[in-house]
Amino acid sequence: MAKYKVVITDHEYKSIENERRILEPLGVDLQDYQYRDAENILRVAKDADAIIVQYAKMPRELVEQLDRCRIIARYATGFDGIDLDACTDKGIYFCNVSDYCREEVSTHALALLLEMARRVGRYNSWTHSGRWYSMPGIQHSLRNQVIGVISFGRIARSFIDKVKPLCDNIWVNDKYVSEKDMLEYGVVPKSLEEIYENADYISVHCPLTEETRHMFSRETFRKMKNSAVLINVSRGPVVSEEDLCEALDEGQIGGAALDVLETEPPSPDHPLFRYDNVVITPHTAWYSEESQAVLQSTPAEDIARVLRGERPLNVVNKEIFDRLD
The missing domain is CATH 3.40.50.720 (NAD(P)-binding Rossmann-like Domain)
Structure with a gap:
């Protein structure tokens, strides 16, 4: 027995x-x-x-x-x-x-960042459809863009390590970490408001708590640049998907790259699937x-x-x- x-x-x-x-x-x-x-x-x-x-x-x-x-x-x-x-x-x-899965998730976040910055997948679809020149949209060099990082935990720091060779402006918010520690790591501590209002890309790595649930909501999206891109590899409910769709419809932000959703798996007719400027992966950032x-x-x-x-x-x-x- x-x-x-x-x-x-x-x-x-x-x-x-x-x-x-x-x-x-x-x-x-x-x-x-x-x-x-x-x-x-x-x-x-x-x-x-x-x-x-x-x-x-x-x-x-x-x-x-x-x-x-x-x-x-x-x-x-x-x-x-x-x-x-x-x-x-x-x-x-x-x-x-x-x-x-520190390396896996941070690498996946980097892949999402690069996809939104360089549009490799969209270019591939463009050429496979028989086209070559003049795909709509503009691109900027990452070097002078501002990348905001929410959290300064192990995965966030691994992501930062991967981004440092590509970008000179990495802003971080984590109320549980001192500004001194962030500065010594080579990043710029900023308030959430400063990141929302000025970042070109925001990569989210915080845990899901009552405080962070729907952290990205209608109010937040209205503060962001209309060209800004949201990247989420943390937890789906950190982002209000209803408010994200509204922000995309109204052109309040430039796009989103999501590995996690509020409900998984989503329904085949989930409204986020209709946007060309949204990349969704099936909660696979952790996997190897x-x-x-x-x-x-x-x-x-x-x-x-x-x-x-x-x-x-x-x-x-x-x-x-x-x-x-």
């Missing part, structure tokens, strides 16, 4: 052999499901010692009904949809995968074979630590340490 029960509520991977390799030697019965609704999750995980989620949400009313759970781990960096206070109150660690291996292994490794009586490494609700010590 298995010593522990670990439930995977949902995932999009072809195999969970990495997780089995890590957990089964500890006497774990690893149960693999595709449930995102609270009713089914509670049915299969009420007595679980640990839970791994990907897209499933863990609200307080669900967390409070877990009888034995000691850790919830997520196949992601973000923790939106997880009630961290409820986890702490229940004595449950919540762990994410804090640094598995190497990053996926880390993404799948890290939650299982933290669960293994907890089952062995050790502290997990990637704890988000750090207040739990005071409760458990």
Whole structure:
């Protein structure tokens, strides 16, 4: 009989052999499901010692009904949809995968920036349609453009490192980082208002919180240059898509490049698909074979630590340490 029960509520991977390799030697019965609704999750995980989620949400009313759970781990960096206070109150660690795709996401953001600046995809479509000269639109050298970066975390800094050889004007806003640290890194600290009003490109790397939800809304778009481009590789709900469509319709901004949307997958008739000046990729900024291996292994490794009586490494609700010590 298995010593522990670990439930995977949902995932999009072809195999969970990495997780089995890590957990089964500890006497774990690893149960693999595709449930995102609270009713089914509670049915299969009420007595679980640990839970791994990907897209499933863990609200307080669900967390409070877990009888034995000691850790919830997520196949992601973000923790939106997880009630961290409820986890702490229940004595449950919540762990994410804090640094598995820094290079991938920052490179993807750079690719989106370059696509919007150089229009390679549009030129390709233009020539494939039998045309050669005079594709509509204008382009500017990135060298003297202003690139605004929202956040100064690890992915944002990796993006900045990639952009520095291409652009002399990188402005950054992150209220949790000192201006001194930003200046020493070779970027210019600016207020959000200054970035909104003056940046030619704004690349968003902040987490989704109540404060950042719909950070880019009608009010924000009205402050931006009518040639400015928004790049979002963070979380979809940071941008109000309804307000973005309005801004595009009214020519308030120059375009957008998005790897994330408010609802995924979007419907085939999503209004953003009708714009030629919008690039959308299917939430793939994180992906490489190497990053996926880390993404799948890290939650299982933290669960293994907890089952062995050790502290997990990637704890988000750090207040739990005071409760458990």
